[in-house]
Amino acid sequence: MAKALLTADAARSLVGSVDAFLFDCDGVIWKGDELIQGVPETLELLRKLGKKLVFVTNNSRKSRRQYSKKFKTLGLEVTEEEIFTSSFAAAMFLKLNNFSPEKKVYVVGEDGILDELKLAGFECFGGPEDGKKNIMLEANFYFDHDKNVGAVVVGLDQYFNYYKMQYASLCIRENPGCLFIATNRDPTGHMTSAQEWPGAGTMVAAVSCSVQKEPIVVGKPSSFLMDFLLKSFNLETSRMCMVGDRLDTDILFGQNTGCKTLLVLSGVTTLPDLQDASNTIHPDLYTNSVHDLVKLLQQ
Amino acid sequence: MAKALLTADAARSLVGSVDAFLFDCDGVIWKGDELIQGVPETLELLRKLGKKLVFVTNNSRKSRRQYSKKFKTLGLEVTEEEIFTSSFAAAMFLKLNNFSPEKKVYVVGEDGILDELKLAGFECFGGPEDGKKNIMLEANFYFDHDKNVGAVVVGLDQYFNYYKMQYASLCIRENPGCLFIATNRDPTGHMTSAQEWPGAGTMVAAVSCSVQKEPIVVGKPSSFLMDFLLKSFNLETSRMCMVGDRLDTDILFGQNTGCKTLLVLSGVTTLPDLQDASNTIHPDLYTNSVHDLVKLLQQ
Structure with missing residues (x-):
């Protein structure tokens, strides 16, 4: 499995080849209760490009309804139907x-x-x-x-x-x-x-x-959540990209279910973790944070 | 590793070939706060036969001093020096x-x-x-x-x-x-x-x-406790018998350290557990409870 730094070409090719972006939340959209920089612009741009957005989190502390409220508090409009929690x-x-x-x-x-x-x-x-x-x-x-x-x-x-x-x-x-x-x-x-x-x-x-x-x-990296997601939406996993900060849950989940995978380094995984010889889980692409998508697509 | 029901001959041979008995406590001497039947007679007989008695427990809730008090409450005279807790x-x-x-x-x-x-x-x-x-x-x-x-x-x-x-x-x-x-x-x-x-x-x-x-x-089945015990007493492990109710701690500990092993079925392990095809830990001998030692030696 290849791993490559996200470039402007790779970002254009990625956005062109997928219909849906699946985002992990903690470490990708926010850290605790702080929004990660550039998230609103990224989501806005992807929605403008007609992409379906899905938020897939292993955090079980909140219900979908509570998560929808948390998104709103952070200034993001996300419906309950777009949220899949464990x-x-x-x-x-x-x-x-x-x-x-x-x-x-x-x-x-x-x-x-x-x-x-x-x-x-x-x-x-x-x-x-x-x-x-x-x-x-x-x-x-x-x-x-x-x-x-x-x-x-x-x-x-x-x-x-x-x-x-x-x-x-x-x-x-x-x-x-x-x-x-x-x-x-x-x-x-x-x-x-x-x-x-x-x-x-x-x-x-x-x-x-x-x-x-x-x-x-039932949560990531088990494929149960994806099976259920596929029943809910009319999408093919080959035209999805899983965006996450954790190799053993997000990236493995994306790979297990046939999605493209993008690792962001804004959460728990560092570049040395990714490049460590003991690491066996390699995303298709990696970048610092989701904000890079906007910056690269606008180059 | 053989496993055989303790018989009168085996009991005599065992007692003749070892200088010290290492007893697990929970499931062997007592269950919770109830003394297991026949324990006082067994300890008394072994002491009379000149055997060294050592009590080796993984339970860390009490100190040696508190354990000595617990033995006394149950009518057993056991000194702090005879007790090895995790x-x-x-x-x-x-x-x-x-x-x-x-x-x-x-x-x-x-x-x-x-x-x-x-x-x-x-x-x-x-x-x-x-x-x-x-x-x-x-x-x-x-x-x-x-x-x-x-x-x-x-x-x-x-x-x-x-x-x-x-x-x-x-x-x-x-x-x-x-x-x-x-x-x-x-x-x-x-x-x-x-x-x-x-x-x-x-x-x-x-x-x-x-x-x-x-x-x-540091507790059973790690050999640290035995190394320390050997430093404290002048004994050879080949002339010790570990008596316990748990295969993966007591019996494994005895085997890891070169002791003879006697499983008693008065605690967590049942005869079907011992005989199950998936079980890979086999004591030298097994019997219902320590009381059998007295009964068999007196036959």
């Missing part, structure tokens, strides 16, 4: 797999997952509420759990605790057929603009270790 | 590796680790205290950490939270040369007598995922 993907996974509405979903994660599950018609609990619960590990203490939980969804959870680990473990281990779904396995993320924080992958690793079982992953 | 191992690892007393240790774990580190003369913080701390993931929030932390020790932590995950991650990632030490990687343990709970391995998995780095493991 929390939405978890809800759609259950829907497409005919998860019984009689069963419940236990959530290790935040409001985004609970909101999307409820919108999809599923009964769910856990989330921030259970972040307040403590455990006293005493001699005969027996921790009970709801035998009617048929799926556990694990995503990024700043209220992660031992109570939730045990609740999720008991459901997965003891409820027959209980699904173990991970929104994503990102080890870190820019939860604030100032620094990196432990990502959903850390909660998934903890629960996975406890139950000694691997989860079904 | 919390003690963590402190001894730092000591033997000349960890500078000028540096600090950050603890993701409970009082046992803090107590052993302090007894060994190290300055440490974190632990249950940091279990009360919350984080608000807001736009410009910057999480500061002590640049003087030279080691992070991760063990079982019922007060595990996002604050500690980030604190540990920042120290390991940003403090040059900072050690990442795991007491052990057990996925589960009988924290209460009523059921299994997520073990230290789950906290280790979360931090390890966040920093994308493997820890130094």
Whole structure:
């Protein structure tokens, strides 16, 4: 797989050969709550050129509705239908797999997952509420759990605790057929603009270790999100370009699903990371930030 | 490696050929806070036969002193010197590796680790205290950490939270040369007598995922604890028998260090687990519980 610096020629050729741009958000559009420079102009130009824009994020903390509001706050007009989050993907996974509405979903994660599950018609609990619960590990203490939980969804959870680990473990281990779904396995993320924080992958690793079982992953780089996206839009993946800042999720996702790939260095991946001999994931093209698209196309 | 049911002949031969019995505690001596039947008679008989007894536990929640008290509460006379915990191992690892007393240790774990580190003369913080701390993931929030932390020790932590995950991650990632030490990687343990709970391995998995780095493991099945034990006692491992309930820690530890191995089925491992085609760890001998030793030797 080639990797080449985005030039004016390459930018023109890229824009000419794709109908849709799929953008990761954190590290591409914003960092924490700060817009990355040149994003409004880039999106505006691509829309003018008739390109379809899709925003694909592994961050499960917000629902599509909340993300649409966040875009608006940052001065960007993006509709809910243009946003694909891993929390939405978890809800759609259950829907497409005919998860019984009689069963419940236990959530290790935040409001985004609970909101999307409820919108999809599923009964769910856990989330921030259970972040307040403590455990006293005493001699005969027996921790009970709801035998009617048929799926556990694990995503990024700043209220992660031992109570939730045990609740999720008991459901997965003891409820027959209980699904173990991970929104994503990102080890870190820019939860604030100032620094990196432990990502959903850390909660998934903890629960996975406890139950000694691997989860079904619905976010990037799993192709589930793309399959669902293709059902929603009339597009071919060969005419899409995935734009992201992370090799092991965004770029791998683009490659796994047959998209062109553009790495931007405005997020977690640095040029030395990309060029390191140990790196095996190479995007088609790379550049500093999405703003370069505008600058190069206008040359 | 053979596996055979413990018979009267095998029990006599075993007791005749070893000078020391190394006992795991949880699932062998007790379950949670309940003594396993026949343990007092077994220990008494082995002591009468002149055998050295050593108690080797991966549980880092208590210090050696606290464990000695627990033994006493259960009616067993066991001295601090006979007890080797993974919390003690963590402190001894730092000591033997000349960890500078000028540096600090950050603890993701409970009082046992803090107590052993302090007894060994190290300055440490974190632990249950940091279990009360919350984080608000807001736009410009910057999480500061002590640049003087030279080691992070991760063990079982019922007060595990996002604050500690980030604190540990920042120290390991940003403090040059900072050690990442795991007491052990057990996925589960009988924290209460009523059921299994997520073990230290789950906290280790979360931090390890966040920093994308493997820890130094000081508890079973790592041989560090045995090396230290050999320094403390004048014993040969070929004349020791490791008695445990867990294949991937106790039995593997015994095998890794050249001991004879006896699996007891009174803890997490069942006979079907042992006989499962996927199991690759086979003890020399197995039996239902340590009580069988007494019963067989008296036949």
